[in-house]
Amino acid sequence: MTAKSTGFRLILLSTLFLFAVNNSFAAKLDLKKNRAAKVGNKVFLKSEVEEAMHQSKKSYEQALEDLINFEVLYQAARIKVPVPDEKTVLETIREEKQYYALHFRREADSISDQEFLNAVGFKNRSMRDYREYIVKRIMTEQYLNDLYTEAELKNNTITQAEIDSFIKDNPRVFKKSETYDLMLIYFSFFSNNGRQLTKDEIVAKYKSAEECLGRLKGGADFSSMAKNYSDDLYSLRQSPVGYYGKVESEDEYTKKRFSPEIVAAFANADSGLLPKLFATQDGIFIFYLIEKIPEREITGEDAYAIAMDEVKKKNIKAAKKEVERKTLEEYRNYFDVVIF
Numbered sequence: 001m002t003a004k005s006t007g008f009r010l011i012l013l014s015t016l017f018l019f020a021v022n023n024s025f026a027a028k029l030d031l032k033k034n035r036a037a038k039v040g041n042k043v044f045l046k047s048e049v050e051e052a053m054h055q056s057k058k059s060y061e062q063a064l065e066d067l068i069n070f071e072v073l074y075q076a077a078r079i080k081v082p083v084p085d086e087k088t089v090l091e092t093i094r095e096e097k098q099y100y101a102l103h104f105r106r107e108a109d110s111i112s113d114q115e116f117l118n119a120v121g122f123k124n125r126s127m128r129d130y131r132e133y134i135v136k137r138i139m140t141e142q143y144l145n146d147l148y149t150e151a152e153l154k155n156n157t158i159t160q161a162e163i164d165s166f167i168k169d170n171p172r173v174f175k176k177s178e179t180y181d182l183m184l185i186y187f188s189f190f191s192n193n194g195r196q197l198t199k200d201e202i203v204a205k206y207k208s209a210e211e212c213l214g215r216l217k218g219g220a221d222f223s224s225m226a227k228n229y230s231d232d233l234y235s236l237r238q239s240p241v242g243y244y245g246k247v248e249s250e251d252e253y254t255k256k257r258f259s260p261e262i263v264a265a266f267a268n269a270d271s272g273l274l275p276k277l278f279a280t281q282d283g284i285f286i287f288y289l290i291e292k293i294p295e296r297e298i299t300g301e302d303a304y305a306i307a308m309d310e311v312k313k314k315n316i317k318a319a320k321k322e323v324e325r326k327t328l329e330e331y332r333n334y335f336d337v338v339i340f
Contacts, residue, residue, distance in 0.1 A: 036064055037339045039071040055121040068337055069328055074136045076331045077143035084138045092134050093127075096120070107233035112194030115282055119256075147323050148316075158315070163307045166314075173310065174303050177250035179293040180266045183222055183242040185212060186232035187284040209277050209284045216273055222288045231283070246293070258285070266292070 036046045044067050053063035084092075094108075097116055101108040113127050122130050167174065187205045189197050197205065212229045216222060226235065226242030235244045247254040249263055262278045262285065269289050278285040298306065 035340045037068055037337065039068055039337050040075055040335045042071050042075075044068070044071075051124065052121075055123070064339070068332075068339075070136070070140065072328055072331050072335055072337065073140045073144065073324070075335050076327060077139040080146075081139045081143045084135060088138065089131060089134055092138060093131065110188070110190075110192075110231070110233050112190045112196070114194070114196060115190060118281075144320075144324065144327075147327065148320050158308060158311050162311045163304065166307045166311050167303060170310070173306065174298040176296050176298060177248045178267065178295045179246050179248050181246050181290040181293070182244040182266075183226070183240070183288040183290060184232060184235055184244045185209075185222075185226045185230040185242060185286040186235070187229070188231040189281075189283045205284060206277075209286065213275070213277060213286055216286065217275060222273070242288070262287075 034045045034047060036044045036049045038044065044064070049060060049064045049067060052058075052067055053060050056063055056066070058066070097111055098108045100116060100119055101111050117123060117125065117127065117130060120130070122133075187209045189202055189205065191197060208229060212225050216225055223241040226232075230236055230242060232244075235242050238244070249267060255263060259278070259280055262280075265274055265276075265278065266287075266289060269292075271289050271291060274287040274289060278287065
């Protein structure tokens with residue numbers, strides 16, 4: 001190698017080194033500017049707070065406060081609670097997927113990781129991120145549950161006056177909202193193994209849905225069409241095939257599974273086939289309304305049992321909130337919380 005080429009190589013290496021140092025310095029500077037808060041050694045970036053804000057529909061300040069409080073409780077839990085083993089973590093995630101599927105009357109295997117992450121507020125993150133969150137949550141919940149036990153024991157007495165007051169002040173609780181008895185055919189935008197379909201595959205799904213709807217309008221049997229077209233594993237296993245069951249108009253899971261447009265369509269429809277396709281971010285629906293059951297009032301022993309349960313939950317929730325407030329007050333100072 002000549003002296004000239006050696007010199008050029010040294011210049012090149014020096015340039016690359018300086019470029020790397022400058023980039024590293026710039027990255028650290030950007031990171032410092034993007035800091036929102038820290039709890040001990042844990043730093044929260046503004047971008048993390050903004051994501052939490054959009055997911056929770058809360059203000060920036062409240063989203064930041066929630067992130068800080070969760071981290072403080074986790075740091076406190078680390079002092080007294082062991083890290084859960086891998087089996088416990090995976091089992092917790094599996095149960096949460098099953099719980100999500102159950103409320104939407106679907107099989108857990110039909111829920112892709114991406115759909116699940118979207119539903120639990122991890123839209124732009126991975127299952128690895130969610131696993132880390134579950135570890136923290138398990139430890140925090142175990143720590144708080146130990147503190148809650150005494151609070152629950154102190155707040156398990158309910159008076160008749162509390163029950164009467166709750167019934168009087170919460171009339172909406174004792175009304176069963178309008179209910180819809182449904183059959184459906186579902187065209188999923190996800191494959192059997194959870195892969196999101198390509199644009200061309202989604203176009204093909206729409207064509208299949210339009211074809212199916214056309215045949216139904218022509219008098220085809222709904223159960224037969226469900227058997228031939230539907231991707232909804234839950235309703236495919238019911239009798240008759242395609243039967244979904246009763247859903248309430250004000251139920252939160254009804255609104256999440258479907259959409260405001262779909263719920264409004266149920267309210268305005270007569271019994272029979274709803275003659276249009278309904279699309280959501282996860283797929284396309286065709287519905288058959290078997291029966292519309294009007295809103296009704298809950299009275300007597302049923303109302304009393306509901307009131308007792310709600311008052312008990314309210315009292316325990318208030319006691320738990322006080323326990324959590326005192327714990328946060330103690331440990332926020334201990335773990336050096338800084339908001340930038």
